[in-house]
Amino acid sequence: MNPNVFYGKMGVTIKQIAADLKLAISTVSKALSDSHEISPETKARVFEYAERMEYKPNPYASGLKDNRSRNIAVVLPEIADSFFASAIDGIEAAAQTKGYHVMIYLTHEDAQREHAIISELRHRRVDGVLISVVSNSSDIPHLQGLYEHGVPVVFFDRVHTAIDTANVVTNDFDSAYSAASLLIRKGCKRITFLALRGDLNIIKDRTAGYLKAINDHGIDTQLNPVLTCGHQEDETMTLIRQRLTQEDSPDGVICSSEKLTTQTYSVCHRLKISIPEDIKIIGFSHLPIASLLRPSLTTVTQPAFEMGRTAATLLLNALDKKRTILKKESIVLPSMLIERDSTG
């Protein structure tokens, strides 16, 4: 809650204050907004009485005056994902501290929906936007327009670097490099990297990190390919099943998202492919119960809470200073590679 705003009893209006003090409504209104048209004596009388009656300005009227809502929007692909749930936790923590309110908008990976949400946000309701973009054809001009029209934007995790603003990411390239190196060290000869269709920075960086590791270790990239998956569950499960049952099937898999990780586990369970004996698995995942999986899952764990909190803090600090343009900068918070039984 905003510590600077005090709300007391309800229902005391300017009209009532005016009647009680035998003043015109406009006089009370001007006095409360500290107008130079009103004498210091009258202002003092009005302030004192308003305070005693615990008068609270109508928030919409206040919004009209200083054009601030103290609302921020969080636009993200989904909420039933432990990374995003944890990031919202961090955003909410920062917002509560600074007296801002958090509005949630889910795009469900639908670029049209993202466009509609941004359209709505251009014109109302929020002082700033935190966004993690959809995986395919996110609407850069629209986002740019939001920013240019005085609604600052901070990206987190899934970013557009084409827009000159701040973003908060993790070290995706390095994490994927480390994950691939771990599998190679554990003796894997045929690794598959499961990527996600689209043009997300995080997937590009993870893919590049993986390929660099394969290359640096002088390993055959033909035998260690990248497999691009879609967003339909059925389709992806089929693709993974085909890959795991073909000739020369992989002995190691790196899953570039949480959903791909749980899908790969499901396929292995159903086909009775033993992890880690037949195949070793590493997932980019923030799952708090990774250690309880069968077998416990080796993860690249992102600092989701910190990423959310840092992005929100950048935005709110700018808003506090009434700045609507943020310096172009990329804050990189490190992920952790946590070894468990799935690579044992």
Next chain:
Amino acid sequence: MNPNVFYGKMGVTIKQIAADLKLAISTVSKALSDSHEISPETKARVFEYAERMEYKPNPYASGLKDNRSRNIAVVLPEIADSFFASAIDGIEAAAQTKGYHVMIYLTHEDAQREHAIISELRHRRVDGVLISVVSNSSDIPHLQGLYEHGVPVVFFDRVHTAIDTANVVTNDFDSAYSAASLLIRKGCKRITFLALRGDLNIIKDRTAGYLKAINDHGIDTQLNPVLTCGHQEDETMTLIRQRLTQEDSPDGVICSSEKLTTQTYSVCHRLKISIPEDIKIIGFSHLPIASLLRPSLTTVTQPAFEMGRTAATLLLNALDKKRTILKKESIVLPSMLIERDSTG
């Protein structure tokens, strides 16, 4: 997004329209609000021009006028829990369809924080509130006040029946009864029911359903107790560990929340207690990956998405009809007992 509101180009103000049409600002303002003081001809001129210029009223001004923000608040204990994440998904789906915006407030099981949030919401920003209350001493008068002052409230999952409004719950009593009956059928003689401290309806109902089953099966309740856990992770883990290592330790556990379930699993893994050989476990949990746990977890799975969507729909339908008092009713959506290996 609200399909009824059109937003076009930005920045065209009443002032500019007035200047362009050589009218007083107050005349344009009154014309746009369809005032009887303005002639039909002038109104037509203003409307036509405003439309051509894609004029959009300041949303705060609109809020001031009809006292509607089209924002609803969702107040809930946490977001990094698959039940609540899924419920928000359902709420957001209903809100998007009806053109409402969703604001998220997390109480973190802190009654004071809930009080502060409700205080804030009494006075501003939202047309209605969806709430799942904190587990201990939730502030009934404060919530009642919110409701009485024209901000309708709908409870979901964790409810206060003392407040005469609608709520959406699941069949907690029956589900716990079924869970206990399953363990008894599987041969368990010493079941422990893990409850949560506080006075939550859901925990009371689950506990009552459990005790009824124990009683109906003519089993000794001394050997099949209820163990009440707190909200501190360390403290709860210690309590569970003590319970699972004492003499006459349980051969079956029902965990009344998702967190208690994962904590019980963690303790079993650490102490190398075999599930289901040494102990059978059922969890009230919405975990999408229950089937991937070691071993796969038998769950009472709540219809989280539907509960969220139903609660939001009740609230938004009332708001659409400008009703701020909701009929006292309890909508009960059934949970499902899904048997997996942890009770095998």
